[in-house]
Amino acid sequence: MAKPVAATVTVELARQGVLRLDDPVRAHLPGFDLADRNSAAGITIRDLLQHTSGLPFGAPLLDRADAGRRPADVLPALASIKPQSPPGTEHLYSSLNYLVLAAVIEATTRRSYAEVLAATVGRPLRNGIVATAAQAATVPSGHRFVAGRPVRMNTGYDPAGAAYGYLGGSLTDLTRFATDQLRPKDPAITAQLHAPGRPTGLGEHYGLGWRISDLPDTGQAVVMLQNVSGFFHESALLATAQGVAGLLANEEPSAVAVDPMYLPAVGVLAALALTLARTGRTRSCPPERRPLVMIGFRADRDANGLADQIAGRNQVRSAAAMACRSAESSRVDALAHAT
Numbered sequence: 001m002a003k004p005v006a007a008t009v010t011v012e013l014a015r016q017g018v019l020r021l022d023d024p025v026r027a028h029l030p031g032f033d034l035a036d037r038n039s040a041a042g043i044t045i046r047d048l049l050q051h052t053s054g055l056p057f058g059a060p061l062l063d064r065a066d067a068g069r070r071p072a073d074v075l076p077a078l079a080s081i082k083p084q085s086p087p088g089t090e091h092l093y094s095s096l097n098y099l100v101l102a103a104v105i106e107a108t109t110r111r112s113y114a115e116v117l118a119a120t121v122g123r124p125l126r127n128g129i130v131a132t133a134a135q136a137a138t139v140p141s142g143h144r145f146v147a148g149r150p151v152r153m154n155t156g157y158d159p160a161g162a163a164y165g166y167l168g169g170s171l172t173d174l175t176r177f178a179t180d181q182l183r184p185k186d187p188a189i190t191a192q193l194h195a196p197g198r199p200t201g202l203g204e205h206y207g208l209g210w211r212i213s214d215l216p217d218t219g220q221a222v223v224m225l226q227n228v229s230g231f232f233h234e235s236a237l238l239a240t241a242q243g244v245a246g247l248l249a250n251e252e253p254s255a256v257a258v259d260p261m262y263l264p265a266v267g268v269l270a271a272l273a274l275t276l277a278r279t280g281r282t283r284s285c286p287p288e289r290r291p292l293v294m295i296g297f298r299a300d301r302d303a304n305g306l307a308d309q310i311a312g313r314n315q316v317r318s319a320a321a322m323a324c325r326s327a328e329s330s331r332v333d334a335l336a337h338a339t
Contacts, residue, residue: 001174002167004181004193005121006098007049007209010105011189012120019108021046021192021208028104031075035082042087045104048097049208050197054083058096062164065156067133071103071113073160091198091206098164105163113162121177130168133159139168 013019025032025043034040039054047053058081061074074096084092102113109116114131122129130136136157143150158166169177184190196205196212204213 001169001177002161002163002165003098004209005117005167005177006101006163007193007207008189009117009120010045010049010101011192011208013105013108013116015186015189019045019104021049025100025104028108029072029075029100031072032100032103033075033079035080039083039087044087045101046208047087048101048104050206051091051093051097052088052198053094053097053100054085054087054090054092055094055096055100056081056084056092057094062095062099062158062161063156064158064160067159069158069160071099071106071160071163074099075103091200093200093206095161095164099160102160102163117162129173131162131166133157136166136168 010019010021014021019028022044024041025045025048026041028045032040032043034055043053055078061077066073078096078100084090105113105116111119117129117131122131130139141152141154144153145151181190181193193208194210194212195207197207198205200206200211204211206212
């Protein structure tokens with residue numbers, strides 16, 4: 001949930017007039033540079049939010065557990081990195097974007113990212129958030145099964161990474177944040193976050209911190225996915241007309257969790273959760289190309305995430321809609337003959 005939260009913080013700062021989404025990054029970080037200086041000059045805050053800056057994956061600069069590390073500490077290393085595309089032209093998912101975004105927020109507000117987070121998005125959360133190394137030290141370690149036995153995994157904590165992945169909190173906080181996205185107090189902010197940006201694939205886009213995909217359904221769904229080393233979980237929140245259906249599953253809940261059928265089983269459970277949440281509702285047939293939205297987030301390591309499994313059903317949407325209308329037409333004809 002780190003990137004959707006960071007995007008929400010940024011849009012809130014824009015609402016307050018602290019920054020503008022189309023500001024060049026250099027307007028707030030004069031030291032920001034890349035091997036291609038012209039490209040660096042053209043990168044905006046919006047590009048960071050939508051992963052359209054051209055920054056590469058940048059794994060060596062991420063997941064560092066150096067004590068006292070700050071987001072701006074990455075700037076000297078970026079000066080030798082060559083962008084993979086011109087700013088604003090292509091979606092290239094990279095957590096470096098959100099690491100630089102945190103540096104922008106800190107430089108603009110002259111406060112730590114954790115402090116800004118607590119004063120904006122974190123304010124309504126009752127149980128607190130985990131956004132610093134000190135807070136992370138109080139959280140129980142995750143476990144994995146090794147040779148059939150649970151083994152504690154200490155994966156470290158990147159003190160500069162709260163905006164791109166190292167953010168935690170309680171299930172209550174997660175639910176409250178998701179509910180605020182579904183029923184926003186300020187629809188204008190949510191509209192900016194959920195507006196489709198550059199395409200990421202067939203029927204898929206990336207908004208501001210959120211993945212947006214078509215769903216073969218007549219309602220809307222907000223799906224947040226996360227797979228974090230050390231805590232190992234998949235989560236899905238599906239919004240339906242009746243409310244929120246939530247599914248949480250440990251990535252390795254038992255010694256047999258390495259079974260290759262585990263991920264497909266999680267996909268089936270997600271579909272079941274959506275079906276149960278919709279039980280009892282009667283829907284008319286959907287329009288053949290009605291835009292349906294799934295807003296989702298996937299961490300860098302989520303190569304086989306639940307969102308892909310659900311979104312992969314998109315190809316049958318039009319056929320299903322046509323079949324539904326055909327069946328409905330047949331029922332109408334039957335009633336006409338009966339009367």
